[in-house]
Amino acid sequence: MSIEFSRVLDQIPPSGIRKFFDLVIGSKDIISLGVGEPDFVTPWGIREEAIATLEQGATSYTANAGLLECREEIVRYLKERFNLSYNAKTETMLTVGVSEGVDITMRALLNPGDEVIIPEPGYVCYHPLVTLAGGVPITLDTSANHFIPDPKELEKIITPRTKALVLCSPNNPTGVVIPKETLEAIAALSKKYKFWVITDEIYAELNYEGYTSYASLPDVKDRTVLLSGFSKAFAMTGWRLGYICGPEALVSRTLKIHQYSALCAPIIAQYAAIEALKHNLKAVEEMRKSYLLRRNFFVKKLNEAGLPTPMPSGAFYTFSSIKHTGLSSEEFALNLLKKERVAVVPGNAFGVCAEGYIRCCYATDMDQLKEAVLRIKRFIKGLK
């Protein structure tokens, strides 16, 4: 027997933020701006429904694709909120978070050597999951274009092997929302060069200046995979529920993987999601408003503290340049944590193109944000 492990796996570098875990664990009085989730717990109505469902004995598997009622609610919600049209039966399936959605979409689409273009800075899971699926991740640097994928730059790196492009808007880590005109230009390229667009819209509800879903553009449906879920909008990160919407040819294939690798998404989460979509959109709006106020406050304070920070139009992250400090993003984050006990995520966790930046999450108490900014300001002064 060979003791060698998967070579593809070992080719993926370890997560850059592991060392931060060790530093943060067990330490008190740390202000964490390093989280990636809401500071709200799931609205009570949703939790209560889950408890009631559990009491009734909903403890079984569901259909592989998920409860039809849940998928029908999702379809209705997507139509109402984002003007999207899907057939609940054939064009949707539930996943264990968007994370699984990304994984099985890549595995359903890619053949060895197929290229997937990933805009950077970007969320951490796309690169490794493309690699694991046998594909080749190709980076599209957005840092020179206000972190918006530039269709001209995109066209330059398209090759005959280009299989798909990943979009994430609103973006983690930058908070950027891709404007409609850019989406349209990308749609034209997708048509011309025949590649898929995988659009991760997990932060769609958390937009502050309007939002267009890529999947809502005319004539894109048969080459578009919409990934979204309940984690961020409904403050349901721990429930592990997401969904894939796309043409039947794609969804039937992702479902084929899912039936073996996950069997189904958690049943309690599915019932909770029905309740969420039916009766809790108001709670989503309240949370959105609360993030909005904190965004305005925090961005102003960061700029005053000496960290140039553009106003993000979605999600709950700020993305600040630290280039003028002369430190790498990792040095900055580590020293800030050690000296001032403020945890942020160094840009380099989100790709090489994100070096020179740090990501802060403002889904935290206003007093904490205030104190964090004081500490960051003192830290930057101390560098000079």
Added chain:
Amino acid sequence: MTKHEQEVLSLLKNNARISVEDIADSIGVTTATAKKLVKKLENDHTIIRYTTVINEDKMNAECGKVKALIEVRVRPEKSRGFTGIAKRIARHPNVIDHYLISGQYDFLLIVEGKNLEEISRFVSEKLASIENVQSTATHFIMKTYKEKSVLIDADDELERLAIQP
């Protein structure tokens, strides 16, 4: 009400001590504008008073205070309906909140007193003696679970991971 006014109220409702500067930064206006917005809401009595949510069980145990909820049935007056009687009752310093309600009773009062006797005395001497008050039902409050949307004695929050991508 404008969007900014709503935002000001939501900030103040959550923290009555938030500074005008922080309000301004949060809603994206100048400090002068924020000041004006607050003044306007104060002047038109949308903001009535700045107060504090207190764990009353704690305070009352130490200061000796009890609270009761009193339902009151009244016969409305010909000319003024409930208003005249309501004003007489609401003025009483023991009365903390006073509502006109639907159902079996007409008024719901929340009343505070030094001890049970003081509240009993209020009911028998002040309240029941008012002409047109037909009957009352007094419920003493024994424990507070939630006050002004705040859970009292809430369990400690579970911690989130401090660093996540």
